[in-house]
Amino acid sequence: MSQRQQFKGRSAFIFAAIGSAVGLGNIWRFPYVAYEGGGGAFIIPYLTALLTAGIPLLFLLYAIGHKYRGSAPLSFRRMSRGTEVIGWWQVGISFVIAVYYAVVIAWAIRYVGFSANQAWGDDTVSFFVDDFLQQSGDFGMGGGWVVAVGVPLIIVWVFTLVVLRAGIQNGIARLSQVFIPLLVAIFILLVIQALRQPGAAEGLNALFTPNWAALKDSSVWVAAYGQIFFSLSIAFGIMITYAAHLKRNTNLTGSGLVVAFANSGFELLAGIGVFSALGFMAQAQGVQVAEVVESGIGLAFFAFPQIVSTMPGGAVFGVLFFVSLVLAGITSLVSIVEVVIDAFEDKFNLNRTASVALIGGLMAVVSILLFPTATGLNLLDVTDHFANSFGIVGAGLTIVILLSWGLRRLRVMSAHLNEVSSFKVGTTWMVLLTVITPLILGFMFISELVDTIQNGYGEPAMPSWYVNTFGWGMSIGLIVIAFILAALPWRRGVVEAEAYELSQKGANR
Numbered sequence: 001m002s003q004r005q006q007f008k009g010r011s012a013f014i015f016a017a018i019g020s021a022v023g024l025g026n027i028w029r030f031p032y033v034a035y036e037g038g039g040g041a042f043i044i045p046y047l048t049a050l051l052t053a054g055i056p057l058l059f060l061l062y063a064i065g066h067k068y069r070g071s072a073p074l075s076f077r078r079m080s081r082g083t084e085v086i087g088w089w090q091v092g093i094s095f096v097i098a099v100y101y102a103v104v105i106a107w108a109i110r111y112v113g114f115s116a117n118q119a120w121g122d123d124t125v126s127f128f129v130d131d132f133l134q135q136s137g138d139f140g141m142g143g144g145w146v147v148a149v150g151v152p153l154i155i156v157w158v159f160t161l162v163v164l165r166a167g168i169q170n171g172i173a174r175l176s177q178v179f180i181p182l183l184v185a186i187f188i189l190l191v192i193q194a195l196r197q198p199g200a201a202e203g204l205n206a207l208f209t210p211n212w213a214a215l216k217d218s219s220v221w222v223a224a225y226g227q228i229f230f231s232l233s234i235a236f237g238i239m240i241t242y243a244a245h246l247k248r249n250t251n252l253t254g255s256g257l258v259v260a261f262a263n264s265g266f267e268l269l270a271g272i273g274v275f276s277a278l279g280f281m282a283q284a285q286g287v288q289v290a291e292v293v294e295s296g297i298g299l300a301f302f303a304f305p306q307i308v309s310t311m312p313g314g315a316v317f318g319v320l321f322f323v324s325l326v327l328a329g330i331t332s333l334v335s336i337v338e339v340v341i342d343a344f345e346d347k348f349n350l351n352r353t354a355s356v357a358l359i360g361g362l363m364a365v366v367s368i369l370l371f372p373t374a375t376g377l378n379l380l381d382v383t384d385h386f387a388n389s390f391g392i393v394g395a396g397l398t399i400v401i402l403l404s405w406g407l408r409r410l411r412v413m414s415a416h417l418n419e420v421s422s423f424k425v426g427t428t429w430m431v432l433l434t435v436i437t438p439l440i441l442g443f444m445f446i447s448e449l450v451d452t453i454q455n456g457y458g459e460p461a462m463p464s465w466y467v468n469t470f471g472w473g474m475s476i477g478l479i480v481i482a483f484i485l486a487a488l489p490w491r492r493g494v495v496e497a498e499a500y501e502l503s504q505k506g507a508n509r
């Protein structure tokens with residue numbers, strides 16, 4: 001246990017946590033969710049979600065990792081023997097998310113180059129889907145491996161594994177300390193260029209004009225909570241893993257507040273940049289902003305290339321945008337791969353090199369074989385939906401219910417937080433986690449479940465064998481694998497875990 005690596009100091013940890021939080025979700029998801037959710041009025045559900053669930057859960061996860069000092073499975077195991085499986089569930093979800101998230105970063109790398117000469121021509125959609133990704137449009141797993149996607153994907157994985165091999169402090173923290181300031185600087189240049197275009201003001205009006213009626217719609221509130229969970233990287237196991245590498249005396253809640261507000265600040269900046277650019281495009285095409293609004297892949301790989309082609313100095317704008325996606329994406333990717341690597345290191349007594357090579361290598365191979373194929377885009381779509389709606393939300397729900405109603409550990413956790421932190425938590429924090437968070441997460445989980453069971457998945461609906469295999473099959477498979485991994489004997493941690501339990505018997509409050 002003494003060999004567990006540590007963050008050198010609080011700022012190293014804060015940078016790593018911001019690196020994890022600030023990702024594709026901030027840039028391509030937030031602006032759209034805010035716009036759809038009432039524009040300026042969205043500030044109310046957004047802040048409510050942040051204060052009533054996002055930050056309280058963030059504190060709880062820090063407390064788990066910091067008190068029990070292990071990867072997700074080891075932390076849960078130390079908390080209570082039978083709960084190790086939850087940690088492995090998170091590891092499985094992180095595995096799945098990492099293998100597709102890396103692919104988006106690979107696309108963005110390629111698009112930095114495409115921006116220079118606007119390689120996409122006039123039809124950006126068909127360029128992306130047909131020429132670049134070479135999608136067959138059907139769901140067969142046959143077809144070739146697309147070199148133009150595969151090569152940057154290999155680069156992403158080699159880079160990620162080299163960083164992880166260097167460790168928590170020398171790899172992850174250092175990477176974030178360089179990439180996050182760089183990202184902010186580049187993004188500010190992008191925002192300035194976007195704001196100077198004609199039509200930018202209309203874009204901002206579209207984003208910020210409040211539509212108070214939207215607040216009556218429960219789906220807007222659910223979207224706000226969903227955005228906060230995804231954006232803060234909650235329930236992936238990342239925060240437990242990182243907090244386990246913190247020195248004993250670290251101001252946990254103070255750090256959490258810095259991370260949460262930095263993440264929201266970046267979301268706001270991204271909203272301004274994205275909507276100024278959309279306003280410009282709408283004006284250039286002589287249409288309303290509402291007609292050009294997009295999110296996710298459509299925003300980054302269909303709309304932005306059009307903007308780049310239309311704007312004077314578009315090449316620079318494109319490079320700034322796609323480099324931002326790469327920087328934001330890589331710092332999130334390393335965090336989620338670390339969840340998996342750390343867990344195997346703990347359980348099977350692997351050293352760093354072995355865990356990075358074996359487990360990181362396995363993730364890289366799966367990602368590189370499956371996604372640069374003729375069905376890669378569909379695969380990414382379905383795994384993303386299931387991993388988020390059922391994986392992350394399900395794991396988050398299980399954890400809050402377990403700690404508040406099952407093991408009744410919130411008091412112990414709040415005592416732990418207050419012992420080391422500046423910002424104290426008390427009854428309000430416990431009530432939020434006992435009542436509000438489980439209700440919201442439960443509602444999200446059940447409504448998505450009912451919707452997906454009734455309507456299937458995809459626009460237009462994907463074939464059921466495909467959804468059954470890569471959606472439901474994958475989700476249930478992860479749970480089965482989690483039970484198997486939890487049942488295997490510990491190679492390192494168990495002696496340690498029991499010694500720890502004993503040492504806590506007397507000391508435990």
Ligand code: PFF
Pocket residue numbers: 020021022023024025026097098101230231232233332333335336337
């Ligand atoms: N907070 C991240 C984001 O906004 O993109 C969520 C995330 C996704 C973290 C995927 C890590 C990851 F690999």
